[in-house]
Amino acid sequence: DMSNAIMAQDEMGRPFIIVRDQGKKQRKHGLEATKSHILAARSVASIVKTSLGPRGLDKILISQDGDITITNDGATILSQMDLDNEIAKLLVELSKSQDDEIGDGTTGVVVLAGALLDQALELIEKGIHPIKVANGFDEACKIAVQQLDDVADDINISTESSDSNLLKAAKTSLGSKIVSKSHDHFAQMAVDAVLAVADFERKDVDFELIKIEKKVGGSIEDSSLIRGVLLDKDFSHPQMPKHVEDCRIAILTCPFEPPKPKTKHKLDISTVEEFKVLQEYEQKKFQEMIDQVKESGANVVACQWGFDDEANHLLLANGLNAIRWIGGSELELLAIATNGRIVPRFEDLTAEKLGRAGTIKELEFGTTRDRMLVIEDCSNTKAVTCFIRGSNEMIAAEGVRALHDSICVVRNLVRDSRVVYGGGASELTCSIAVSEAADKQKGIDQYAFRAFAAALDTIPMTLAENSGLDPIETLSSLKAKQAIEKSSYLGVDCLGKGTNDMKELFVVDPLIGKKQQLLLATQLTRMILKINDVIISGKDEY
Template sequence: MAMYGVPVLILKEGTSRTHGREALRANILAARVLAEILKTSLGPRGLDKMLVDSFGDITVTNDGATIVKEMEVQHPAAKLLVETAKAVDAEVGDGTTSAVVLAGALLEKAERLLDEGIHPTIIIEGYRKAMAKALEIIDEVAVKVPVGDIEKPEEREKTKSEIKKILYTTLASKYVATPDVLDKLMDMVIEAAFTAAEKRPDGTYNVKLDMIKIEKKKGGSLKDSMLVYGVVLDKEVVHPAMPRRVENARIALLDCPLEIEKPDITAKINITTPEQIRAFLEEEARILRDMVEKIAGVGANVVICQKGIDDVAQHY
């Protein structure tokens, strides 16, 4: 494109453009290549992939969500499929590999229909009708999981047993070492869900997922995983003598510092004798001690401070 004899570049220099059937086939090919990469990691005989990033870090996995996140995809059509996989993972938590492989298979069939001269609009309409029929059949063949009153021990165990069957098909495809570890993880997941479940008036339950947090720590093994009925803070205590675990905690949340702040005004203190230095430090310590005593006076035994904590205050 030129304006007044001066060339204007809309696209980056060196960019190639395709259109029509050529562009359509290139998009289908890119999506199918991505599907072929993930296909070998699908199912009980699926193989692990070894991924090496630009920093040389190695990831070994057969999880579709992890694979698509680690891949550096450039083609726009393949990127669209990657975003689809990420959306499935965010919404459902599983099935990313199946979604990509299914999309690749649908595009492969669509390409054959294109070769027969069928217009893309007709193919899309056919797929939409097929999707509606598939959703209808899924509702017909779906197996309802009986969820009893989890507050009653007998019904709680029965519901737990049914949910375990579902969890096994999901967790068994992940990189979990032994059956005993798998069983432990399933118990933890179910107990966490039961704890965060809120009963509705109609007898069903709503699990508040935002009440469940997963904290990962390096070192140890999966056997060291535990379920904590409380709050876990992935922070260091400010003093080594402080406890790492507190039962029946009364927590004080502070958005102000536990230290003496510098005044906004410009001030100058003249100290001429050692006694004045001692008095100055003692007054600072008294102010900090008063702060700590006020917190202790309300019964708080855990203090979470958004700002700084003075070294002197840490020792009280």
């Protein structure tokens, strides 16, 4: 077909052909469009499928400029894949919204959506209209969500015992992550961080108060929770003490330098005497500033600006620890945390305006020259910082993601302490409920219901497959057991613990997270089924 090709001539008069195929507007329509979307979505879902569960595989992602990410986190895998298919991008959005609202279950939601679309494709090929499929799925989803509500257990989230349910839940969520060998430590960090800022009356956790910072170096076990603020700074002079107690902090936005002598004329220094006069003047001014700081009772000076060696030396000589070049937002954080006021002029310093903290410590990192300041026991805020270490950037970054997920699980349980059981147990229960409802349906919906139930089965099957178990055998034996024992706790024994009782193993998922997965996956499926026309405009069309 030469209709896209035109003849042209270059400046030398030689003919050549321009083919405009790449810039052509593309259009897919009707069932063809729906089918091709489903296939695209399926291929994305199949990529993350193998990383579901505690035995899921990690993925290595290499960006165009060669940066490497190793992760097991569905949202991360998808967000770093360079997808050019529009429908595949919708799946990425899906896992992002699960991440934003719940923070966990980002792999599961994509696997479920992929399974729903697969099932939908079969129905469409049987001749059922996509909208009918979508409506049936919506109804089935309602039944599944109701079933989750019915079987959910309200667990005790009191923090009295050292092996609380919160801690166990946090551990479960870390089980599938790279950091799993230090998951006790990470789980404790997640629980401590959430409890430090949680408001149990309002059942809420202010995420703003939890900061997660990472620094390459050390090992992942060196990660720690800091009850306070971390500043990526050091004390301004190497001889200042590395550890200050009972800190009274002057938080200054005025520069530590003497004002220029007020002369009308340009400052001309031509003799040694004149220079000495100026030097004395400067020293006098410095001393005045230092006196003002000392009179206020401060023992630490936090400055937004820098100061020169001379000022630095005087601060040291006067027993003041100083920090310079603190960024505006960090200075503010420091002021809030220590209940101090930001002071713009030395003359404004008073005892009441000083920030207060129990200790300020300078952390050193091995042989590197990197240093950080830890400000703990601050007088005001509950703010905490999770400080993640890792021997390289990849490990540290995965540590941050893993901790974030388990903090989310703990937060979700503080918000709503109802849980359902993992390892595919809750999906199976829902699948059984939806299948039973299908038997009572007369119309086309029964097909959609059965398909929905089959999609739910994909979760335990995938978990089994990823753990080296036979998926079909596992599924059928679990289904039979759930039916006989009338129990919703039975799931896939991914780690070979010798029992399917997820309650005993304490493999739980917060109810709100599991519900959200079902709702989001169904919603996305509906959206894709409703699209029957895609027009991608050409890039250089004219």
